[in-house]
Amino acid sequence: MLKVNVGSTDRVIRILVGLLLLAAHFTGYIGAWGWLGVVPLFTGIFRICPAYLPFGINTCKTK
Template identity: 75%
Template sequence: MQANVGNIDRVIRILAGLLLLGGTLTGAIGAWGWIGVVPLFTGIFRFCPAYLPFRWNTCEKK
């Protein structure tokens, strides 16, 4: 599994995931907030399977 999520993309995903999960846990939003697990994990592991068919890669070029 090669990383395909860059640093900026990673930070945005982790923050969005935490906000969605936090909203769910506090009762501010409904159960749909559990979808925040997806961006949180893709940010943590730096891999997004949805990028594969499009050959997208937001990592910096070396």
């Protein structure tokens, strides 16, 4: 099981960016590049960013 490494602010930004990219694709504003919105959307929903792992980045608040 992967450890959660995406904090609240990071999560909200990722979900918004993902939704905006997908909306831009479905409205015809941008082409297939809009499907890239799936990546930030899923990393925001599941709170795990694989790109953070090798660098030890964690945007969650520490207890």
